[in-house]
Amino acid sequence: MKRQKLGNTELYTPPIVFGGNVFGWTIDEKESFRMMDHLLDMGFDLIDSADVYSRWAKGNSGGESESIIGKYMKSRGNRHKLTITTKVGSSMQQGGDKDISKTHILNAVEDSLRRLQSDHIDLYFTHWDDNKTPVEESLGAYQKLIEQGKVRYIGASNLSPDRLQESLDGSKKEDLPKYQVFQPEYSLMQRNKFEGKIQKICQENDLGVTSYFSLASGFLSGKYQSIEDIKGSDREQFLKDYFDDRGKKILNALKDISDHHNISQAGIALRWIIQRPGITAPIASATKPEHLKSFEEAVNMELTKEEMENLNAASNH
Template identity: 50%
Template sequence: MKKVQLENTDIEITPIIFGGNVFGWTLNEEESFRILDAFVARGFNAIDTANNYSYWVPGNVGTESERIIGNWIKSRNLRDKIILATKVGGRNLIQDKPNTTKSHILKEVEESLMRLNTDYIDLYQTHYDDTKTPVEETLSAYNQLIKEGKVRYIGASNFSSERLIESLDKADLFNLPGYKTLQPEYNLYDRKHFEEFLQPVVDKFKLGVIPYYSLASGFLSGKYRTEADLEQSTRGEGIKKYLNERGVRILDALETISTRHSISYSAVSLAWLMEQKSVVAPIASATKEKHLDAFLEAVNVQLSHDDLKLLSEASEY
């Protein structure tokens, strides 16, 4: 499978990244191993997770996703074949607010490395911006980790445009490592915030974009057309906001192009996202092996100018 390069790095990944938020949440360890095996068997190589995924699940502590991925990597002996991205600085059971202090990052990275059964992280990302911590303090922690060989590159997620600019400017000013990637919420439905506020920053600093919620929590898969459909999923309540006139218009456009190319709604949605400026690879999850077929369809389909125009116009905000 053809690979794409993350901006300003030597990291090459396949065009879709697996989102590890499902591990320890909607998939147990055995099921997670099965879906990861199927993912790499199809030629993909990049996985994104965080040190706090699934902390919201009763009985979980929030480290389940990293631990499952680490157990899988160790059992399959695949570390050198996988591009591994994780995050630090998000909420968890112990703290209810972001924390990007140097001491916190240096502590958390050791625990992530241990859970992931690796001695380095390819892409270490600030999960949420802790606005009380100076950006140069956060970057100084990453500087130390890069020098120690524990982290290759750093990325940002869930930043305001102002703080992202400040971080990138301070990195240059103090000769500290700068963010190479941005992981924002961005999909065919959720376009406005990224395109209006973050896209200009991405363009100026040449960041690689790896969007999360690429399928809008499953709404863009087309399986949710009515409120009754929401009962099919644990994410149902969060999808309700998409069931409006604009959402239906987007689904209608997806149906047209899905039929035209004989591929799934999910594949069309991912393919549209992959064609957007600065997007290197969208992040998407799967809970069943058949869901991975959409990943391959998205990589292999060539949407026409008219296809892209129809989708962009249907999703105008």
């Protein structure tokens, strides 16, 4: 399996990153362990998490994903076999304020390390911007963590083009750690949050890019054909706006290509991202080991120029 370097780091990613947001949310601890065993067996050894995952599940308070990953690594004794990314900046309380102050980062990392039962985080992301903390303050906190060996590299997610550029300029000017990876929302359903200014900044600064919501919360898998299919489900809040003419056009284009290759629509949707300029690896989740077949499909095929153009045309705004 071909691996890609993440920015200017010593970290390498398989063609698809596994999204650990499902751990403790849509799959329990036992199934999460089973999923991670399968992932490692298949060679997918990079897992993406965040301190707030899976806060939104009933009865949860945040940190469940990290805790499950930590218990798994301890029980298997395989921390060295996994690359773990997690994030800081979101509030553990629903509707709480974002916070990337030095104080919050230095406190939050200790909680994440405790839950992960690890002495280090491979790649630590600014999850969301609070739009008030000076970029040099956040980067200074990360510098301290890197010097202490608690964090190897840093990345950013969901920053505006202006704040991302300001952060990159600040790291250079003040000799502070540089964001090496950017994590935007990106899929056939959502292209505007990456393409354009952010994409240009990432390419000009050699940033790795790992996109999230790569399957648009499962919409692109073709599993849901109408809004009635998601009524009352965990996915409703994410998918309710997708069942319009554009969404149907994208699903039809995916179906035509998936039928031609006799593989899943999810596999085609992931492959489209893999072949897009500026992308290092998409992030995708699964709730059953058999769903990982789409990962293998995406890795082992290539879309033709015509197929890419058809998907681009269907998904244009």
